[in-house]
Amino acid sequence: MGGVDSPPDDPISSLSPGTAEQASDATKARPPAGEPEPDFYCVKWISWKGERTPIITQCENGPCPLLAIMNILFLQWKVKLSPQKEVITSDELMAHLGDCILSIKPQENSEGLQLNFQQNVNDAMMVLPKLSTGLDVNVRFTGVSDFEYTPECIVFDLLNVPLYHGWLVDPQSPDAAQAVGTLSYNQLVEKIITCKHSSDPNLVTEGLIAEQFLESTATQLTYHGLCELTAAVKEGELSVFFRNNHFSTMIKHQGHLYLLVTDQGFLQEEKVTWESLHNVDGDSCFCDAEFHLSQTLGKEAAGSSPQEQRQVDQDYMIALSLQQQQQGPSALSDLELARQLQQEEYQQQQQQQPATPPAQVMGLQGRAQPSSRPAGERRQRHKQESDCVLL
Known part of the structure; x- marks a missing residue:
């Protein structure tokens, strides 16, 4: 599996009228006819920790790995742009990223480690062109930072940028945990195909359980994964979050997770900078750069x-x-x-x-007791009461 972001059909026409004029300098440097034109991205300026800071937005298909990494470097002030910059190309972004990688110094001075470090730098420079289109990322379902190692991971290692996901199998589902094991996504797909064609009924059952796990977690984020993610990410840490073949810039602020809003549709929305990551269904709340709740409501709460x-x-x-x-062996069950x-x-x-009347109090207390309703009906009612309590 991997993350792929298609470039816009017509980058210039997709820009707002005022922004297109700002792109005039960039358009002068267009490649000769027959060569692909570079992708253009609009720059959004925000007030980040008291300093005017750029972030890069994208008009289609969400943030690509290049944008996710570069936005971290911008928020860390490791890369700066001209205050008048309104549009930037992928080539410019990769040039800035390449400069950052080349400026990194090895932490050890031994000859062997220096040679290994230089080889990693060379490998990372070779991977850079893939960052603007997509990376081969293969998750393992055992931990939020567990990925099958590929050469593309060197870029994250060199820049000291953590890469996370939240697609974990819940240990409270022993059958699924056993069927998935320590396999990566690609290995699990191969196992499902093999098991379904096996003459051993036990293997067939195991394959069906594994397939059901993939189907029931198609959002590529589980509540167990979200809990583990919240515990694993450090306070104030900027990282890259991988989900559904997309790479997003993520931060943990006061114990809560937020994703950087890079949709170009919010280019002029000063009060929309971060989007909360608190459930698996896509419901979210928008916040400004200081993490104050924005009046622009989340996707499902718009009404x-x-x-x-x-x-x-x-x-x-x-x-x-x-x-x-929920820490340690005394962690609560989902029901508790x-x-x-x-x-x-x-x-x-x-x-x-x-001053709530007694009848209403009894109604509220009744919600804390096990319901006699069917499980599906209980879940639906619970969803209507609060999008944030489904765990």
Whole structure:
């Protein structure tokens, strides 16, 4: 598997009128006829930690690995652009990235390590052209930083940029955990094909279980993976997050995960810089550069009232705080965690509404008890109550 981002059909026409004029200098350097034109990206300027800082946006197919890495370097102020820069080409970005790699010095002075370091630098420079289109990334389902090693990973290692994913098999599902094992994605697909054509019924069953795991986690993010990701990423750490063949710039702020918004549609939205990563279904909240909740609502909450959105955000904070308590062998089961979360929500509502009539109190308390409804109906009701409590 890998990440591939197609360039826009007509980069210039996709720019806004004012931005197209800014691109005049870049268009003068177009290659001769017959050669492919470079991709153009719009630069968005944000106030990051009190300093005017550029980030690169993209108009189609989400952030590619080049943009994800470069945006980290911009946010770390390791690469700077002219204050008037509004448009940049992929060639310019790769030139900046190449300069960063060539400026890295080996930490050890021994001759052997220096030769190995120089070889890694040479290999990384050879990989750079792939960054603007896609990388071969093959996840393992055992850990958020577990990938099958490929030459492309050298770029991340040299720049000291962590690469994460959240596609993990839940150990509370022993059958799936056994079927998946320590295999990578590519190896698991091969195993499924082999098992389905086996004459051994046990192997056929194992293959079907593995196939069901891939189908049920098609979003390439599980709640177990999200919990592990939240625990693994360091506070304030900038990293690259891989999901659904896309690479995003990610940060952990005050214990919560956020993805950098690089969609060119938000180029003029000053209050939209980060997008929360708190569930597997794609629901999210937008924040500004200081991580204050934006009035621009998340994808699924666009039709919600301000009161409903505040409740969603409050539930989101509660859910993440409970996730952080799941450490060590005493970790809560999904059912226990759901009950604790429901009880927490009930207590908060009691504090906010001290004069709640007894009948309503009984209704709230009833949510903290195991329901006699079918499992599917319980999940649907739970989803309607809060997008952030599904764990």
